[in-house]
Amino acid sequence: MSEPVRVIYLGKLADIAGRSGTRLDVHAGPIDWSYLIDILENKVVPGLGEAVSDDRVMVALNGTLLADKTALVAQEGDEIAFLPPVSGG
């Protein structure tokens, strides 16, 4: 059994997703951006793939921000966080 990839939704993305996170099976290999968007849109909630594709949504992989989220490659045990614009403390 491989460790799943954990996907975390912050802010209003959690409302769109209807949950705070999703676990993805990676037995078929690493997850790239287009595969991830396809899963979010078609297996989690319609509209979620589009919502996280918004230019203002940033992505962190294991706590590190990605300069180009479309270059994402997630391996087993990784954590992907979708970060909409912050609204301040």
Added chain:
Amino acid sequence: MRETRLLDTAFDPAALVDRLGAATPQSGGIASFVGKVRGGDGVEALELRHYEPLTLPGIEALADAAQARFALEGLVISHRIGVMHPGDPIVCVAAAARHRRDAILAVDFCMDHLKSAAWFWKRELKAGQWHWIEPRSQDYADLARWSKSAST
């Protein structure tokens, strides 16, 4: 004294400022700011969410930047997460310095960054409905003050 904290329960800003004062006998002054949940706008509750790998490390980096920029004897930042109600403290920033201007500016600098660049997501409960708060352009303008070479 240097302390950055994320707190999921109520805290006492005055006690924090007192501790900073006691811990910095060389300082000539302490400036502090306490942000609290505004009452009177029909807001019943406010919730702040964070992302653990980014939020506190980001505040620590902000404290580093403030200490590098201003001559401080001490700096404390405490920030709430979770659900709060009108009147509850959300944030306290306090800076101790030999001279007042460093302390005052350091607090202003930290607050402008916390309001627009810290990893928090905020929603309000109004008339029984939660609404996510969008970023405010004024907060970005406040932050931009600190990148002009002429300021401070």
